[in-house]
Amino acid sequence: MCGIIGCIGEAAAQPFLIEGLGRLEYRGYDSAGVAIWNGKEIETRKSIGRVSRLAEALNESPLDGDTGISHTRWATHGAVTEENAHPHFDASGRLALVHNGVLENHKALRDGLLGRGHTFVSQTDTEVLAHLIGEAFDCAPVQDRDALVAAVRYALGQAMGTYGIGLLHADTGRFLIAARKGSPLIVGFGDGRQFLSSDVDAIADWVDEVIYLEDGDIAALDGDTYEVHRVSGGEATPPAPVKVEAPPTREGRGRYAHYMHKEIHEQPETLREVMKGRLDHEGGTAVFSGLQRTNEELREWHRIVLTGCGTTYHAALAGESLIEALARIPVECEYASEFRYRNVPLDSRTAVFAMSQSGETADTIAALRESKRKGAPTLGICNNVISTIARESEGGVGLRAGLEIGVAATKTFTSQVVALAMLGLLLGRIRDLPHCEGMDIIRGLESLPELVAQTLELDEEISRIAAKYISARNFLFMGRQANFSIALEGALKMKEISYIPASGYPSAELKHGVIALVNEETPSIFLAPQDGVYEKNLSNIEEVKARKGPVIAVGTEGDETLASLCDDVILLPQVPDFLAPVLNVIPLQLFAYHTAVALGCDVDKPKNLAKSVTVE
Numbered sequence: 001m002c003g004i005i006g007c008i009g010e011a012a013a014q015p016f017l018i019e020g021l022g023r024l025e026y027r028g029y030d031s032a033g034v035a036i037w038n039g040k041e042i043e044t045r046k047s048i049g050r051v052s053r054l055a056e057a058l059n060e061s062p063l064d065g066d067t068g069i070s071h072t073r074w075a076t077h078g079a080v081t082e083e084n085a086h087p088h089f090d091a092s093g094r095l096a097l098v099h100n101g102v103l104e105n106h107k108a109l110r111d112g113l114l115g116r117g118h119t120f121v122s123q124t125d126t127e128v129l130a131h132l133i134g135e136a137f138d139c140a141p142v143q144d145r146d147a148l149v150a151a152v153r154y155a156l157g158q159a160m161g162t163y164g165i166g167l168l169h170a171d172t173g174r175f176l177i178a179a180r181k182g183s184p185l186i187v188g189f190g191d192g193r194q195f196l197s198s199d200v201d202a203i204a205d206w207v208d209e210v211i212y213l214e215d216g217d218i219a220a221l222d223g224d225t226y227e228v229h230r231v232s233g234g235e236a237t238p239p240a241p242v243k244v245e246a247p248p249t250r251e252g253r254g255r256y257a258h259y260m261h262k263e264i265h266e267q268p269e270t271l272r273e274v275m276k277g278r279l280d281h282e283g284g285t286a287v288f289s290g291l292q293r294t295n296e297e298l299r300e301w302h303r304i305v306l307t308g309c310g311t312t313y314h315a316a317l318a319g320e321s322l323i324e325a326l327a328r329i330p331v332e333c334e335y336a337s338e339f340r341y342r343n344v345p346l347d348s349r350t351a352v353f354a355m356s357q358s359g360e361t362a363d364t365i366a367a368l369r370e371s372k373r374k375g376a377p378t379l380g381i382c383n384n385v386i387s388t389i390a391r392e393s394e395g396g397v398g399l400r401a402g403l404e405i406g407v408a409a410t411k412t413f414t415s416q417v418v419a420l421a422m423l424g425l426l427l428g429r430i431r432d433l434p435h436c437e438g439m440d441i442i443r444g445l446e447s448l449p450e451l452v453a454q455t456l457e458l459d460e461e462i463s464r465i466a467a468k469y470i471s472a473r474n475f476l477f478m479g480r481q482a483n484f485s486i487a488l489e490g491a492l493k494m495k496e497i498s499y500i501p502a503s504g505y506p507s508a509e510l511k512h513g514v515i516a517l518v519n520e521e522t523p524s525i526f527l528a529p530q531d532g533v534y535e536k537n538l539s540n541i542e543e544v545k546a547r548k549g550p551v552i553a554v555g556t557e558g559d560e561t562l563a564s565l566c567d568d569v570i571l572l573p574q575v576p577d578f579l580a581p582v583l584n585v586i587p588l589q590l591f592a593y594h595t596a597v598a599l600g601c602d603v604d605k606p607k608n609l610a611k612s613v614t615v616e
């Protein structure tokens with residue numbers, strides 16, 4: 001995780017470093033810092049917490065200079081303290097370094113440096129790297145730019161793990177170095193300025209072209225020209241510059257107090273967008289030009305693996321049932337974080353879909369690369385279509401949900417599930433699914449935005465119900481079949497924004513252990529639409545009620561049986577069974593949101609989290 005911005009050019013660096021850093025805050029917001037070369041030496045400012053606090057500190061005491069680096073941190077090594085905030089310095093205090101990633105052998109490197117008389121002010125792996133580079137530089141016969149590149153190459157040659165780094169040295173003045181392995185880093189070129197950044201969007205307003213550094217590249221920038229070297233030795237042919245497209249506009253929160261609330265309410269529109277131009281009435285099917293596959297090629301697939309993390313993994317679980325039901329192809333869902341450490345059987349007829357809102361999740365990128373290595377066709381399902389996953393996969397599906405700023409994923413979850421439903425429809429129609437059933441699916445999909453809009457009208461009612469349970473210290477979420485994935489997602493939303501422990505289970509698992517947790521203080525939230533397993537869910541609800549557990553049920557409009565059995569009910573419009581998960585997640589998003597607001601939690605930026613998880 002962590003976000004890096006570097007700037008070198010004709011104008012003062014500070015405004016670019018701070019504004020760009022604000023746009024990278026989704027990568028972490030534990031602390032932030034900046035270092036700028038003032039023509040003689042490097043000055044730094046750091047602060048705990050958000051970039052806005054660093055900006056306040058800089059307003060009071062600005063830094064002057066046209067060459068600098070900045071960083072917003074998500075803590076990996078060392079607590080959230082000012083000492084551990086980046087940039088970090090070498091022993092001379094003349095080299096400043098920012099780092100995104102994890103150095104796995106930092107302990108051995110630190111011990112070596114301690115043995116050679118170095119002392120450290122932080123617990124970070126980054127400071128170790130700064131000292132290692134600084135030591136090599138100081139040993140060079142001449143302290144010039146070539147020597148700094150050589151020192152970086154030497155130190156990175158010893159580093160194990162992942163890094164995206166930016167650094168400058170007071171002795172080499174107007175000169176920035178960037179290097180990457182496993183963590184994204186981009187070099188951008190604008191009007192009289194060069195930039196480093198963890199992503200394109202953060203600098204898109206100021207640059208015309210960018211190059212995406214490859215693993216093992218070291219870029220050296222002097223404000224006008226640049227060179228790319230390899231950690232392994234020699235110069236590299238710089239990657240071809242790519243024109244930058246305008247970033248998605250960052251609209252405000254409008255009438256909503258939080259981005260999360262706004263994004264929940266955007267779902268009718270985002271669902272329309274993900275389906276736009278992709279439903280083919282004549283063929284009773286779906287069309288995805290981005291898959292870049294003919295029907296003959298798609299028919300070759302005999303197995304599908306969906307991989308992702310967190311909320312995205314839950315969308316994959318919901319999609320598994322949909323694709324299997326519609327296309328009769330076996331689907332497996334794999335946590336991307338586990339993928340490369342398991343020996344997942346893969347072959348050229350098993351399509352791997354790397355699913356990621358951000359397209360930058362380190363574990364999902366690793367799963368994608370592992371799948372490629374094993375010869376599987378790799379596809380991406382991303383919201384950010386200029387991301388690493390979108391670039392590295394052979395084809396894919398863009399979610400078109402617009403920027404999601406709230407750290408808790410909401411609108412992108414429902415777009416992912418609908419994208420998978422359409423994929424199931426397409427794969428089904430080129431196999432056994434008849435046209436009339438395809439048309440039923442299309443009609444169901446097209447009805448969704450309006451049904452979601454109707455569900456969102458329950459917002460205030462859900463807020464009132466949530467208020468009744470804010471003293472709960474534990475929540476259980478239960479659902480069957482595809483609604484089990486929604487139970488997991490409801491529990492995750494509750495945990496991440498309200499910090500209340502919550503867990504999701506298949507309803508029938510209750511009696512195999514979970515029932516031990518049922519008591520008067522522990523609310524159970526049941527997903528109990530009037531589907532094929534409705535009666536089974538009613539029995540499970542009875543079992544909880546028999547033990548005095550409060551029950552909140554999400555059911556179908558007009559269901560009086562459910563209403564009479566449960567303490568509270570949230571009744572949703574009738575929807576075809578296979579699309580119920582898309583509707584059912586909405587009240588759970590709202591329930592978690594209103595609980596977190598009532599508890600005074602920072603909904604859009606929950607503690608310890610980041611929007612994009614770019615470390616393993």
Ligand code: F6R
Pocket residue numbers: 308309310311312313355356357358359360361364407408409410492496611612613
């Ligand atoms: C939870 C949440 C995370 C992400 C996960 C994967 O609300 O947002 O669990 O879903 O970190 O992120 P992406 O989809 O960007 O790969």
